[in-house]
Amino acid sequence: MSDFAYAYAHPSTLEHSPEGNKLSLAAYAEDAPTGASCFFWGRLRDSWLAARGLTTLAKVVASRFVPQSAVLRDPIVTAGAGMLRFEAFSSCNGVYARLDLGPDALDGEFLSSGTTNVDFNEPMVNALARISRTEPVLLSVGDKEVVLERAAGKVTERKVALPERWIKGLTAVQGYLAIMEEKMALSRVQAVQLVQSIPAGTAKSDFFLVLRGPRPSFAPVSSPGAVRVGGVHRLRLLEGLLPLCEGLRVFGTADGQASAFVLAMGGGQEFMLALSAEVNRGFSGEGNQLDTLMDELPAEWIVGANNLFRGNETFNPMLFAMENDLAPATVDRLCASLSAMGLLGFDLAENHYFYRRLPFKMERILKLNPRLKNARALLEAVDDVQLVGIGTGGRTEARVRGTGVWHTVVVGGTEPPRCTCPWFTGNQGQRGPCKHILAAQMRFL
Structure with missing residues (x-):
């Protein structure tokens, strides 16, 4: 089973009443604490703006930029x-979106901390779109009175899954976000100009965001400072x-493999959209953390860090x-x-983790990173990773067994590693x- 199953006791709803509206987000957490079925209960200070953010999030979930991509999934929320x-x-996994509602956006009570799937059904999303600028809205994430039952037969509504991808x-x-640099900061007027400058149709090739004087625009070729x-x-x-935003900050990685757009919405609200380097590249296949995961840490270190971060909920890695x-490498x-x-x-925006x-579940590290798992399997086998020689500049050449063939791998030194396998040839x-490459680095470096 590749997915983690979730179920809701009832659908999310937006209820109208003379006293005001109530947005109840049905939730189900895989790791919910006993007796904690409600994470937040209170009022949205700017319900119209929050509704715009939530409907945009729903639009991201429903979008599909690669035809064969999977069906939509419900968002998750962390309190x-x-x-x-x-x-x-997005359904194709190449677009990531996050709506942050901070203390200035909320007037209520956090009953517990947690992370949960939330039911974003079509009637609820349609009702969100109809919220007016002056309507008061109460928000509850989870159930205040009813504790969800995990036992079979206790759940009456549909089930969804949080995919491994x-x-x-x-x-x-x-x-990617942790290594991004801010490339430009745009005003509200420039943000509107940004919308107007998006090329018509579906882009078939790369575009680069540039500033021509004060006006942002998109160009088919890169230039200094372009994203x-x-x-x-x-x-x-x-x-x-x-x-609607008060300002827009644009971030990108130095190698151009991902970009992010952070919208300051005012009133403690912020919306971020991150894009993979190419439309047909979902974030789940990037493997950009494999180099860091290559060297195993003692399990007690990871357990200790988890307990500490779970209690603190946010932290800056440099200060930590x-x-x-x-x-810093540790x-x-x-x-x-x-x-x-x-x-x-x-x-x-805050330059910290949450x-x-x-x-x-420690086993998920290998389960969700098959390249790392397969590299360790190569190291455990006899003679599957063999030293050929050490060249100039500390470069190490190795032979690594593939499927019915041996691959030549070169690692070490100042140059990027190389391999003759189809994966490396296709992705460089x-x-x-x-x-x-992982197996050779773990064996010889």
């Missing part, structure tokens, strides 16, 4: 550190929000390393291990190392 963070992927996608996204936006038509998902006298490995279980997300309360190291 903790005085915030609600709604996260979702979502967990893998969350790992890849936070890996690579693979599949620029995906930014139309933000058409309804960009004219300094306060605990740890090498903290990176701890974060990668927890992220590989889906436990960590990254907040670009904790998701999903189950702590842009989607993480292949299992042969």
Whole structure:
């Protein structure tokens, strides 16, 4: 079974009454604490703006930029550190979106911390779209009176699943976000101009976001300071929000493998959209954390870090390393291990990690990273990884067994590693190392 099953006791609803409206988000958490079925109960200070963010999130979930991609899935929400963070992927897994509602956006009570699936059914989403600017709305995430029963036969509503590729996608996204740099900051007027400059139709090639004077635009070729936006038509998902934002910050990785757009909505609300480098590349296949996961940490270190981060709910990795006298590389490995279980997300605006309360299952590190698992299997077999020689500049050449063939691998030194396998030939190291490179690095470096 490749998915983690979830079930709802009833559908999410937006109920209208003379006293005001109530948005009840049905929830189901895989790791919910006993007796804790409601994470938040209170009022949205700007319900109209929050509804715009939630409907945009629903639009992302329903979008599909690769025809053969899977059906839509429900978002997840994390309650903790005085915030609600709604996260979702597009059906093709190449677009990640998050709506953050901070303390200034909420007037209520956090009854418990947790991470849960929330039911985004069509009637509820349609009702959200009809909320007016002055309507008061109460929000409850989960049930205040009813405790969900996990036993068979207790659940009356539909079941959904949080796919493994979502967990893998969350790992890849936070890996990219943690190394992104801010490329440009745009005003509300420039954000509107950004919408207007999106090329018509479906982009068949890369576009780069550039500033020509004060005006943002998209160009088919790169230039200094440009941000690579693979599949620029995906930014139309933000058409309804960009004219409402107070400002827009654009981030990108140094190698152009991912970009992110962070909209400051005001009133404690923020919306982020992250894009994979290419339309046909879902975040779940990136493998950008494999190098960091290559060296195993003692299990007790990972358990200890999990307990600490679970209690603190947010942390800055650099400050954590300094306060605990740890090498930055060790903290990176701890974060990668927890992220590989889906436990960590990254907040670009605050430059810190936040904790998701999903189950702590060490076996998911290998289960959700088959290249790492296969590399370790190569090391366990006799003579599957053989040293050929050590060249100049510390370069090491090895032979690694493939399927019916031996592959030549070169690792070490200042140059990027290379392999003769089809995976490396097709991706040139842009989607993480292949299992042969991982095995050679673990054996000889």
